[in-house]
Every structure is written in structure tokens, then in C-alpha cells.
Amino acid sequence: QVQLVESGGDTVQSGGSLRLSCVASGFSRDSYAIGWFRQAPGKEREGLSAISSVDGGTYYSDSAEGRFTTSRDAAKNTVYLQMNNLQPNDTAIYYCAARYIPSTPVVVTPMVVLYDYWGRGTQVTVLP
Numbered sequence: 120q121v122q123l124v125e126s127g128g129d130t131v132q133s134g135g136s137l138r139l140s141c142v143a144s145g146f147s148r149d150s151y152a153i154g155w156f157r158q159a160p161g162k163e164r165e166g167l168s169a170i171s172s173v174d175g176g177t178y179y180s181d182s183a184e185g186r187f188t189t190s191r192d193a194a195k196n197t198v199y200l201q202m203n204n205l206q207p208n209d210t211a212i213y214y215c216a217a218r219y220i221p222s223t224p225v226v227v228t229p230m231v232v233l234y235d236y237w238g239r240g241t242q243v244t245v246l247p
Contacts, residue, residue: 128241141215166229
């Protein structure tokens with residue numbers, strides 16, 4: 120059973136930074152993608168980034184490009200989301216999610232409907 124646990128959420132001032140972690144376990148094969156998502160109150164869940172376990176390839180949505188970076192530490196089964204220059208409209212619950220992908224390199228995108236396994240989320244609050 121795939122399990123995902125996020126951590127690292129906090130309250131920060133505008134312009135601050137945070138690094139979120141996602142510990143993933145229980146995969147039955149080695150080819151999968153981990154995505155980062157967020158959901159603000161009253162809004163739909165939004166995809167931010169994704170990373171492939173096959174080749175480490177990454178993909179960023181327009182909301183994340185330039186300020187957010189996703190990386191992984193395979194030895195720790197952990198994927199990170201480094202977020203810089205945070206703004207009040209970044210306030211949301213941040214989730215990581217996983218899906219299986221082919222064992223050959225493919226482009227992985229953070230489309231909500233593609234992901235089958237979800238963590239419980241971690242709260243990020245950015246104060247003005």
C-alpha cells in the first residue's frame with residue numbers, strides 16, 4: 120500500500136521560504152511520479168510540480184515556475200518542495216501524491232486526476 124506523509128508546513132512572513140518534505144513508501148515497482156499540489160480555502164486543488172523516479176525529470180506549473188523547486192533523495196524515499204519568496208496567496212494546504220508511470224522516461228505533469236495516492240497535507244500560511 121502506497122503511503123505518503125507530508126511535513127514542513129508552517130506560518131511565515133511574506134517573502135519567506137519553506138521546504139516541504141514528502142516521505143513515500145509502499146511502492147510495488149520502481150517507476151512512479153510524485154507530485155505536489157495545494158488547495159486554498161474555497162478553491163480547487165492545484166498542481167504545482169512533479170518528479171519522476173525513473174529519470175528525475177521534473178515539471179512545473181506556471182504557479183510554481185521560478186519560485187518553487189522539487190527534488191528527491193532516493194535513499195531517504197523523500198521528495199522535497201523548496202518554496203521561495205512566499206506570498207499571502209500561497210496560503211493553502213499542500214499535498215503530495217503519487218502515481219505509477221511506465222519504466223521508460225516520460226514527461227510527468229501534476230494533473231490532479233492522474234494521481235491515485237494522496238497524503239493528508241500540511242498547512243502553509245503566509246502572513247502579509
